[in-house]
Amino acid sequence: QKEVEQNSGPLSVPEGAIASLNCTYSDRGSQSFFWYRQYSGKSPELIMFIYSNGDKEDGRFTAQLNKASQYVSLLIRDSQPSDSATYLCAVWDGSARQLTFGSGTQLTVLP
Amino acid sequence: SQTIHQWPATLVQPVGSPLSLECTVEGTSNPNLYWYRQAAGRGLQLLFYSVGIGQISSEVPQNLSASRPQDRQFILSSKKLLLSDSGFYLCAWSAGTGGPDTQYFGPGTRLTVL
Numbered sequence: 692q693k694e695v696e697q698n699s700g701p702l703s704v705p706e707g708a709i710a711s712l713n714c715t716y717s718d719r720g721s722q723s724f725f726w727y728r729q730y731s732g733k734s735p736e737l738i739m740f741i742y743s744n745g746d747k748e749d750g751r752f753t754a755q756l757n758k759a760s761q762y763v764s765l766l767i768r769d770s771q772p773s774d775s776a777t778y779l780c781a782v783w784d785g786s787a788r789q790l791t792f793g794s795g796t797q798l799t800v801l802p
Numbered sequence: 803s804q805t806i807h808q809w810p811a812t813l814v815q816p817v818g819s820p821l822s823l824e825c826t827v828e829g830t831s832n833p834n835l836y837w838y839r840q841a842a843g844r845g846l847q848l849l850f851y852s853v854g855i856g857q858i859s860s861e862v863p864q865n866l867s868a869s870r871p872q873d874r875q876f877i878l879s880s881k882k883l884l885l886s887d888s889g890f891y892l893c894a895w896s897a898g899t900g901g902p903d904t905q906y907f908g909p910g911t912r913l914t915v916l
Contacts, residue, residue: 723902734892734907735846742902779845783902789836789861790905794845 693718695782697793705801710767712796714780717761723783724763725790726754730776738765738778770800804829808893808908815915821866821880823911825893828874834898835876836905837868840890852876853898888915 694717704710714724723742727735741747741754741763753766763782767774777795784791805828815821827833837849848861850868858868865884869877876893891911896903 725904727907732912734910737904737906740902740904781905785902789848789851792846 695793700797703799710770712765716782725781726765727779728776806908812912823878825876827895833895836894838892
């Protein structure tokens with residue numbers, strides 16, 4: 692069973708700070724990684740995906756991938772109270788052809 | 803653009819009653835379709851996925867079943883609900899390229915079994 696681990700939190704950061712969300716995965720052969728945001732009572736929505744080692748930036752969001760360490764992270768710059776949500780990391784399982792999700796990290800941005 | 807619909811939005815059912823949840827996708831052809839369940843405070847559990855009409859793969863043994871009668875329609879059913887079936891049911895679609903597709907989720911159905 693391939694695993695995706697996230698710190699469940701809650702993680703609290705002040706408004707304007709950088710929030711750092713981390714995810715580790717067990718399958719060394721994994722190639723594709725996704726970050727979703729889920730507001731309370733709502734369905735997950737895609738933030739971004741990353742396939743290559745290094746950083747990928749999209750607005751205030753940066754995904755970082757280190758395949759050697761089997762580690763993917765999401766940085767949120769200039770955090771806003773509207774960023775308060777649960778963030779789900781998902782890893783593509785090529786053999787099963789499906790996404791494996793972590794249990795999510797709950798982020799609270801304090802005004 | 804693509805849109806995914808689920809209904810009903812909320813449902814309260816007694817134990818032992820039947821269930822039918824429906825999901826439809828607009829604006830795409832031959833998508834991969836998925837049913838997930840999310841228990842309170844937990845991650846997403848994949849229940850079923852489908853790569854085409856009549857093609858259903860089940861991920862976990864349970865008293866649920868799924869069907870895909872049309873290309874963009876995915877139905878989740880049960881003949882007799884259990885208390886443990888309560889949860890947030892999410893339908894998702896992806897483009898079905900065979901590779902690491904991005905999955906897009908519908909609004910979900912919150913099911914409470916009493």
